[in-house]
Amino acid sequence: xxxxxPNYYKWTQWIFKQLFDSYYCTSQDKAVQILELIxxxxxxxxxxxxxxCDENTPEFxxxxxxxxxxxxxxxxxxxxxxxxxxxxxxxxxxxxGTVLANDEVKDGLSERxxxxxxxxxxxxxxxxxxxxxxxxxxxxxxxxxSESIKEIQKNWIGKSKGASVSFKVEDSEDRIEVFxxxxxxxxxxxxxxxxxxxxxxxxxxxxxxxxNVESYVKKAKLKSERERQADKSVSGxxxxxxxxxxxxxxxxxxxxxxYVLATYGTGAVMAVPxxxxxxxxxxxxxxxxxxxIFDGVDISEKAHEEKxxxxxxxxxxxxIPAKKAIQKAIEEIENGGFGVGKINYxxxxxxxxxxxxxxxxxxxxxxxxxAYFLEDDKHVTLPKVDKYLPTSSGEPPLARAKKEDWNxxxxxxxxxxxxxxxxxxxxxxxxxxxPTNDGEFCGKEKSDYWGQVDLYIGGAEHAVGHLLYxxxxxxxxxxxxxxxxDEPFKKMINQGMILGRSNFVYRIKxxxxxxxxxxxKEHQTSRLHxxxxxxxxxxxxxxxxxxxxxxxxxxxxxLSDDGKYLxxxxxxxxxxxxxxxxxxxxxxxxxxxxxxxxxxMFLGPLEQFKPWDTKGINGVHNFIRKFWxxxxxxxxxxxxxxxxxxxxxxxxxHKTIKKVEEEINRHSFNTVVSTFMICVxxxxxxxxxxxxxxxxxxxxxxxxxxxxxEEIWNxxxxxxxxxxAEFPKFxxxxxxxxxxxxxxxxxxxxxxxxxxxxxxxxxxVEDEVMKHEKTAHYLDGKSPKKVIVVQKRIVNIVM
RNA sequence: GCCCAGGUGGCGGAAUUGGUAGACGCGUUGGUCUCAAACACCAAUGGAGUAAUCCGUGCCGGUUCGAGCCCGGCUCUGGGUACCA
Numbered sequence: 001x002x003x004x005x006p007n008y009y010k011w012t013q014w015i016f017k018q019l020f021d022s023y024y025c026t027s028q029d030k031a032v033q034i035l036e037l038i039x040x041x042x043x044x045x046x047x048x049x050x051x052x053c054d055e056n057t058p059e060f061x062x063x064x065x066x067x068x069x070x071x072x073x074x075x076x077x078x079x080x081x082x083x084x085x086x087x088x089x090x091x092x093x094x095x096x097g098t099v100l101a102n103d104e105v106k107d108g109l110s111e112r113x114x115x116x117x118x119x120x121x122x123x124x125x126x127x128x129x130x131x132x133x134x135x136x137x138x139x140x141x142x143x144x145x146s147e148s149i150k151e152i153q154k155n156w157i158g159k160s161k162g163a164s165v166s167f168k169v170e171d172s173e174d175r176i177e178v179f180x181x182x183x184x185x186x187x188x189x190x191x192x193x194x195x196x197x198x199x200x201x202x203x204x205x206x207x208x209x210x211x212n213v214e215s216y217v218k219k220a221k222l223k224s225e226r227e228r229q230a231d232k233s234v235s236g237x238x239x240x241x242x243x244x245x246x247x248x249x250x251x252x253x254x255x256x257x258x259y260v261l262a263t264y265g266t267g268a269v270m271a272v273p274x275x276x277x278x279x280x281x282x283x284x285x286x287x288x289x290x291x292x293i294f295d296g297v298d299i300s301e302k303a304h305e306e307k308x309x310x311x312x313x314x315x316x317x318x319x320i321p322a323k324k325a326i327q328k329a330i331e332e333i334e335n336g337g338f339g340v341g342k343i344n345y346x347x348x349x350x351x352x353x354x355x356x357x358x359x360x361x362x363x364x365x366x367x368x369x370x371a372y373f374l375e376d377d378k379h380v381t382l383p384k385v386d387k388y389l390p391t392s393s394g395e396p397p398l399a400r401a402k403k404e405d406w407n408x409x410x411x412x413x414x415x416x417x418x419x420x421x422x423x424x425x426x427x428x429x430x431x432x433x434x435p436t437n438d439g440e441f442c443g444k445e446k447s448d449y450w451g452q453v454d455l456y457i458g459g460a461e462h463a464v465g466h467l468l469y470x471x472x473x474x475x476x477x478x479x480x481x482x483x484x485x486d487e488p489f490k491k492m493i494n495q496g497m498i499l500g501r502s503n504f505v506y507r508i509k510x511x512x513x514x515x516x517x518x519x520x521k522e523h524q525t526s527r528l529h530x531x532x533x534x535x536x537x538x539x540x541x542x543x544x545x546x547x548x549x550x551x552x553x554x555x556x557x558x559l560s561d562d563g564k565y566l567x568x569x570x571x572x573x574x575x576x577x578x579x580x581x582x583x584x585x586x587x588x589x590x591x592x593x594x595x596x597x598x599x600x601m602f603l604g605p606l607e608q609f610k611p612w613d614t615k616g617i618n619g620v621h622n623f624i625r626k627f628w629x630x631x632x633x634x635x636x637x638x639x640x641x642x643x644x645x646x647x648x649x650x651x652x653x654h655k656t657i658k659k660v661e662e663e664i665n666r667h668s669f670n671t672v673v674s675t676f677m678i679c680v681x682x683x684x685x686x687x688x689x690x691x692x693x694x695x696x697x698x699x700x701x702x703x704x705x706x707x708x709x710e711e712i713w714n715x716x717x718x719x720x721x722x723x724x725a726e727f728p729k730f731x732x733x734x735x736x737x738x739x740x741x742x743x744x745x746x747x748x749x750x751x752x753x754x755x756x757x758x759x760x761x762x763x764x765v766e767d768e769v770m771k772h773e774k775t776a777h778y779l780d781g782k783s784p785k786k787v788i789v790v791q792k793r794i795v796n797i798v799m
Numbered sequence: 800g801c802c803c804a805g806g807u808g809g810c811g812g813a814a815u816u817g818g819u820a821g822a823c824g825c826g827u828u829g830g831u832c833u834c835a836a837a838c839a840c841c842a843a844u845g846g847a848g849u850a851a852u853c854c855g856u857g858c859c860g861g862u863u864c865g866a867g868c869c870c871g872g873c874u875c876u877g878g879g880u881a882c883c884a
Binding site for chain 2: 146147148149151152155156158160162178179180181182193258259260261263264265266268269270271272276277278279344346460463602603604605607608609610613615616617618619620622623625629662663666668670671673674675676677678681741742743744745747748749750753785786787788790793794796797798
């Protein structure tokens with residue numbers, strides 16, 4: 001099964017079409033066919049509709065709706081559809097020639113390649129994931145995932161409860177809307193701050209402030225997002241305009257400040273300097289008065305951000321504790337008609353268009369610039385193009401395809417964007433359940449039978465991408481009745497990453513001269529990754545470095561005193577971009593794939609991060625050879641015996657079966673490998689090459705070292721693959737001990753052991769211990785206060 | 800700042816419900832085999848001490864007959880995340 005094959009992605013297109021044909025009904029709290037919404041519009045218009053929609057959707061009555069043209073109706077429906085086209089500010093990445101989702105942008109640079117990303121307005125397909133924000137949070141309680149991934153998703157969705165409040169601008173019809181989580185502190189507001197990008201900035205700036213504001217805004221826009229976030233110093237400028245406090249009617253200064261983000265909330269805040277540290281810092285820096293609305297709290301040194309005090313100087317909120325006051329404030333704000341209680345999410349709708357070649361094409365065509373979907377039985381495959389590059393006019397690569405290059409062509413033109421990488425990966429686990437179904441993406445009886453993915457082992461780096469989108473699609477497919485569960489992955493384990501050891505060179509600023517690690521502090525340098533293959537033991541091969549890349553061919557070096565160029569080093573994520581990748585090919589060549597596989601498991605617990613270090617690999621390789629020798633004679637001829645295994649042989653085998661079974665349930669693969677080693681060591685010592693024992697051991701080993709297991713299984717005379725052999729049954733009776741080697745401790749410290757019959761009662765054990773010669777020695781003349789006997793486990797003598 | 804992990808020999812790590820701390824592997828040392836080496840095999844290997852013995856799971860305290868494990872307080876390391884109003 002390949003997500004890139006048309007047999008697969010035609011179903012991705014089908015799911016996308018279902019999203020387009022659906023809206024989110026808030027009263028049923030699920031996705032519903034858009035037809036139902038249309039019927040509702042025809043009868044009632046949209047004034048009371050319980051549907052999630054774009055904030056700028058106009059209101060209309062039933063008769064207005066019925067009089068709209070098809071095109072107008074379609075335009076409105078786009079505000080409701082879960083897959084919709086809209087002009088969106090997107091993260092445009094020139095370097096990659098495509099749009100990126102928010103989670104693909106890190107610090108203002110593309111996660112892949114590290115290219116700059118800018119904001120650009122484009123017509124794009126988006127998915128209304130925000131409709132699912134709440135369920136994506138609450139659903140986390142039903143899955144067995146690590147706390148950290150749940151936390152990352154919660155933060156990413158970023159639900160905050162509060163109120164949206166609109167402040168009237170003095171002598172103007174304009175209003176400034178803010179979002180606040182602390183409406184109870186509204187009487188502490190005496191200024192407000194807009195982000196430099198806020199749409200009202202220009203309008204609100206009075207002529208005498210114009211120059212200051214313009215230069216401030218210009219400076220802010222020149223900075224990359226990364227620089228702006230890194231810069232924690234307080235900066236801002238006054239517009240000269242005032243807003244009117246909705247309750248007191250007092251003047252409220254309107255400022256502009258970089259610390260307010262354009263992309264969160266409304267891009268403006270009401271500043272409460274006594275209750276918010278950032279506002280406090282801003283007010284202090286610019287000498288703005290700080291009103292104190294907290295009863296008995298000193299705010300001269302810092303803001304008071306906790307909700308643990310009563311309010312003062314706050315009219316109807318006086319002497320009310322914060323929790324109640326928030327409720328009361330929202331009521332009054334709503335009564336006054338200048339705001340409303342609101343839940344705000346940090347999560348944005350997911351942009352679903354990309355401008356590359358490789359990806360799933362949309363089953364969409366345009367007629368008169370309106371988007372239409374193909375009939376259900378038709379799907380689009382990627383057309384052939386002459387180059388995988390954008391056209392000269394900047395359209396996506398698919399725009400290179402001529403009419404006859406498309407397998408389907410309808411309307412004026414086909415959609416030339418493609419879907420993002422996470423489209424296919426959002427539902428592939430469902431296709432696994434029914435990979436050859438030609439009539440459906442996955443038969444309901446199949447998904448009902450297999451259900452959720454029991455265990456998903458994957459990296460934490462997909463926390464806000466793939467793992468969130470899969471949950472969204474699963475919930476959608478569940479809502480529409482296509483599957484019977486609404487979370488894709490029941491349990492998840494995040495495997496630890498293998499870290500690599502990176503090396504660095506130090507380039508002196510604005511030169512092509514590199515200084516050795518030990519002398520780097522004598523210069524202003526920037527640290528650059530260097531390929532670990534041209535570094536040996538932290539010493540750089542200078543000639544190889546010059547040949548490594550064109551720009552270094554004439555590099556000069558300041559060496560350390562012993563004439564070597566020393567590199568810096570650090571253990572970090574193994575990654576191509578860090579040039580610290582060690583491929584396992586060489587190890588496979590030398591030791592075989594079984595050894596590599598076993599060694600990776602043997603390194604330690606699955607979830608743990610660890611640096612790649614091959615020092616111990618010959619240990620597991622020796623184990624494999626030891627197992628081989630167990631079933632071969634000195635001339636390397638396969639040799640097993642058909643003698644009846646001894647009691648001891650059975651004990652060794654069944655001890656191993658038990659342990660392997662237990663450990664696999666705990667996902668503790670490193671200890672399973674140890675168990676195998678112990679088993680082979682014991683069988684070697686017992687000189688046991690019994691066919692019966694070896695067969696069962698081979699099955700146990702087969703999923704850990706598949707190649708050697710298959711080979712030995714075959715040599716044992718089996719026709720079928722070991723992968724379909726039945727897992728050996730554990731038999732407790734082989735492990736019954738008739739004697740117990742009791743550890744005897746004094747005040748909790750183990751001193752000696754005593755071999756006793758397993759059937760002895762507590763009292764008999766105590767008698768035997770007290771009779772023992774060493775007991776008298778450790779008692780040293782004292783008499784025991786108490787003797788604790790835990791049968792078959794331990795004896796503790798308290799003195 | 801907040802959230803999540805984690806701290807055990809020279810190293811990777813084990814100890815599953817509170818019950819023998821250091822399984823297994825690496826490394827090291829000594830030995831056997833060999834002309835020699837590699838491989839393999841045998842033995843030793845937490846620290847101190849000739850030994851008896853004593854001390855030992857980041858630090859301080861607590862619970863318990865008994866704590867690497869439970870509780871309280873610290874500390875250090877790793878990871879994630881944030882001018883989110």
